[in-house]
C-alpha cells in the first residue's frame with residue numbers, strides 16, 4: 331500500500347550526501363586510474379571522456395559484504411587480490427549504471443577496508459540510507475504471461491529479473507497465468523492487495539491491459555464507484571504497476587522508460603520510480619467496455635489487429651504480415667467523430683514538446699485541470715448532453731487513432747503522436763481521411779523517421795478530453811446480422827466481394843491497447859493520472875559513464 335514518506339532529518343540528509351560524496355570520489359579516483367592506465371597502454375579510453383554522472387543514494391540498489399571471488403585472471407582482479415591481502419575486509423555497492431538508448435544495468439563497486447568494524451559501519455550506514463527510501467517496494471505481486479510475444483515471459487523473469495529482486499531484498503509472489511484474463515480476474519477478486527507495494531506485469535501491452543483492468547476495477551469496487559457511468563470520477567489506484575516487457579509491441583513500457591529492456595524495467599521497479607499515467611475509459615451506450623492507456627485505433631490499426639489475432643503463432647511478426655495485408659486492402663470507413671477539445675492545456679500535438687522525465691506539461695497541476703473540468707461549464711454542458719462546445723466531423727476515414735500517450739515503440743521510436751503526454755489529462759485524436767495508397771504509405775513511413783506524420787492535407791490531429799464515434803451504418807446487433815463469418819469479436823466487411831478492391835467496408839473494429847472491442851459506437855473520456863507506474867518517463871539522453879571492469883578502491887574512511 332502507498333507508504334507515507336518519512337521526513338529525513340537534516341542530519342540524515344547530510345549523511346546521505348556524505349555517502350554520495352565518498353562513493354563518487356572513489357569512483358572518480360578509479361576512473362582516473364583506469365584512464366591513465368589506458369593512455370599508457372595506448373588503449374582508446376572512453377570512460378575518461380564521458381561526462382561522469384554521479385551515483386546518487388537513490389540509485390544504489392544494494393550493499394553487501396563482498397563475496398570472495400577466487401578468480402584473479404584480469405589485471406584489475408589481480409590488483410583487487412593485492413588490495414584484499416592488505417585490506418582484508420570489503421563490501422560491495424550495487425548501483426544503477428546508464429548505458430546506451432535509455433538502458434540501465436546493475437553495476438558494482440567494491441570497497442576494501444582495513445578493519446572489520448569499519449567495513450560493517452559503512453555497510454550499516456549505506457543500508458540505513460536505503461531503508462529510509464520509503465518509495466521503494468519491498469513486496470510485489472508478479473503476473474507472468476507465458477503466451478505473449480515470443481513466449482519467453484517466464485524465462486525472462488527467472489533469468490533477468492528475479493536475481494535483481496533478490497539482490498535488492500524484494501519478496502515476490504509469482505503467478506504464471508493459465509488462461510487469458512486470469513490475472514485480471516485474480517486482481518479483481520482474490521488477491522489480498524494489502525500485502526503488496528506493487529503489481530508487476532511480465533508480458534506485453536495486452537497483459538498490462540489485464541492488470542490495468544483488474545486493478546482499476548478492484549479500486550472502483552472497493553470505493554463504491556460505478557464504472558458504467560461514463561462521467562464517473564474514478565478513484566486513482568494506490569498500488570504502482572511495474573512492466574517487465576515480454577510482448578510484441580511493448581509500447582507502454584517503451585513510452586514510459588524509453589526502452590523495452592527487461593533489466594532496465596526491473597531496475598526502475600527496484601529504485602521505486604513513480605510515473606502517473608492517464609487512462610481512457612471506453613463506454614458503449616452507457617455500458618463500460620474497457621480502459622486504454624496507449625492506442626484506441628479504428629480502421630487501419632483495428633483491421634491490423636483483427637487480422638493478426640489469427641496469426642498469433644507468428645509472434646511479433648504477425649503485425650508486419652497483417653500490416654502489409656491491411657495496407658493493400660486500403661479500406662476506409664464512414665462515420666461521425668465528435669470531440670471536446672482540451673482548451674486549457676500547455677501543449678498541442680504538433681509542438682514538438684516531447685513528454686520526458688519531469689515533464690512540465692504533465693506537472694501543470696492536472697488535478698486543478700480535473701477541478702477545472704469538474705467545476706467547468708464544459709462538464710455541465712456535457713452532463714446535460716449539451717455538446718455545443720464539441721466539434722463534430724463527419725467523413726470517410728482510413729484511420730481514427732486516439733493516443734493517450736506517444737505510443738512510442740521499437741517499430742516507431744517517436745510513436746503515433748510524438749508530442750502526446752503521459753499524464754496531462756488529454757489524448758491526441760488523429761483523423762486520417764480517405765486518401766491514395768501512396769499518400770497513406772508516406773504517412774505511415776513518417777512514423778519511422780523524423781518527418782512530421784501530421785503534415786499531410788488528409789491528416790488532422792486534435793488534443794481532446796473526450797470523444798465519441800458513431801459509424802455511418804448502425805452496427806449489427808447480433809452476429810446473425812453479419813454477412814460474413816464473424817471475426818473474433820469484431821465486425822467483418824459487409825460487402826460480399828472479397829477482392830482486394832478499394833471498397834469502403836461498413837465496419838472496422840476498435841483496437842484498444844491490442845484488444846478488440848465488441849462495439850464500434852463508443853464514448854471515450856480521459857481520466858487524468860488514474861494509475862502510477864514504476865517508471866520515470868523517458869530521461870533526456872545523457873552522456874553516461876562507461877566503467878569496463880568492476881573497480882576496486884582504496885580504503886574508505888567514513889567521516
Ligand SMILES: Nc1ncnc2c1ncn2[C@@H]1O[C@H](COP(=O)(O)OP(=O)(O)OP(=O)(O)O)[C@@H](O)[C@H]1O
Nearest residue numbers: 478479507508509533534535536537577578579580
Ligand atoms: N496463460 C495465458 N494463455 C493464453 N493467453 C493469455 C495468457 N495470459 C495472458 N493471455 C493473453 O495473451 C494476450 C497477449 O498477451 P501480451 O499482450 O502479453 O502479448 P502480445 O499481444 O504479444 O504483446 P503486445 O500486446 O505488446 O503486442 C493478452 O490478451 C492476454 O490477455
Ligand SMILES: CCCCCCCCCCCCC/C=C/[C@@H](O)[C@H](CO)NC(C)=O
Nearest residue numbers: 535579581624625737741742774777843844
Ligand atoms: C511502410 C512502413 C510502415 C511503418 C509503420 C510503422 C507504424 C508503427 C506504429 C506502431 C504503433 C503501435 C501503437 C501501439 C499499439 C498497441 O497498443 C497494440 C498492442 O500492443 N499494438 C498494436 C500493433 O496494435
Ligand SMILES: [Ca+2]
Nearest residue numbers: 608734751756
Ligand atoms: Ca495523455
